[in-house]
Amino acid sequence: MKRLAATVLTAVALAVFGGMGVRSQEEMKQVSSDPFPRPQRPPAVFLHDAHNAKAGIEACNECHHVYEDGKRREEESSEDRRCADCHGLADEGGRPGLRKAYHRNCRGCHLERRQGPIVCGECHRRS
Numbered sequence: 001m002k003r004l005a006a007t008v009l010t011a012v013a014l015a016v017f018g019g020m021g022v023r024s025q026e027e028m029k030q031v032s033s034d035p036f037p038r039p040q041r042p043p044a045v046f047l048h049d050a051h052n053a054k055a056g057i058e059a060c061n062e063c064h065h066v067y068e069d070g071k072r073r074e075e076e077s078s079e080d081r082r083c084a085d086c087h088g089l090a091d092e093g094g095r096p097g098l099r100k101a102y103h104r105n106c107r108g109c110h111l112e113r114r115q116g117p118i119v120c121g122e123c124h125r126r127s
């Protein structure tokens with residue numbers, strides 16, 4: 001009986017997590033800081049799928065956005081690109097530099113929703 005329950009649970013977990021996106025082999029656990037030439041902080045904790053499920057974020061383009069003429073395209077997303085493909089290290093007109101882009105996206109939402117970490121060391125955790 002116990003074994004059956006465990007099997008069912010595993011199947012459910014696989015269906016839920018496996019079906020959540022194209023990315024299923026290995027879950028992302030942190031945001032890579034490799035586009036930064038000399039990272040000063042440990043990479044930010046970010047369990048991609050689990051984070052988004054827990055936070056109830058359904059639209060991929062909440063983060064993976066596409067803009068045209070300064071307007072966000074509601075129907076499009078850019079999860080096939082890295083943030084750094086479009087965001088250079090420095091600001092460029094209305095386009096924030098990479099570090100600011102991450103902070104505005106991540107910390108901005110946490111502040112707005114009064115949920116999720118806003119203190120440096122809560123995201124940039126030494127593991």
Ligand code: HEC
Pocket residue numbers: 030031032033036038039040041042043044045099102103106107110117118119120121122123124
């Ligand atoms: C909500 C999460 C979050 C919080 C809070 C946060 N950061 Fe970040 N920060 C990130 C992410 C994501 C990146 C992108 C690269 C990475 O993972 O390190 C980043 C990048 C950086 C970078 C550029 C990469 C590097 O390591 O040099 C610096 C510097 C930085 N943060 C400093 C800070 C400082 C200082 C604070 C507090 C005032 C802070 N961050 C708070 C998420 C956060």
Ligand code: HEC
Pocket residue numbers: 020021022023028031032048052057058059060061062063064079080081082083084
């Ligand atoms: C809360 C923000 C957020 C949401 C929502 C989000 N992602 Fe991501 N995703 C990221 C960040 C940050 C990265 C790392 C980008 C980078 O390194 O440039 C990433 C990376 C990825 C990657 C690259 C995987 C890898 O291991 O390099 C894929 C694929 C992806 N996301 C797909 C999706 C899909 C599909 C959705 C919607 C179901 C989604 N994402 C929703 C923030 C998000």
Ligand code: HEC
Pocket residue numbers: 063064065066067069070071078081082083084085086087094095096100101102104105
């Ligand atoms: C295909 C190119 C592209 C990709 C990929 C991209 N961005 Fe952007 N992003 C832009 C452009 C263009 C703007 C400027 C929009 C404007 O002119 O107001 C922007 C604006 C922003 C802004 C400021 C406006 C806002 O939405 O709050 C943030 C924050 C941001 N991006 C974060 C990110 C993060 C984090 C990622 C990766 C998960 C990412 N971007 C991936 C093109 C991109």
Ligand code: HEC
Pocket residue numbers: 031044045046047050051054055057062063102105106107109110113115116117122123
């Ligand atoms: C659109 C809103 C939104 C965006 C964008 C967002 N978060 Fe969150 N995040 C949340 C919410 C809501 C929670 C609290 C979820 C809960 O605990 O119920 C949270 C919780 C967290 C936590 C603590 C829970 C955990 O998984 O350990 C971390 C760490 C975190 N976010 C990192 C990030 C990073 C890094 C980014 C940017 C790459 C980011 N978040 C972008 C909404 C967001």
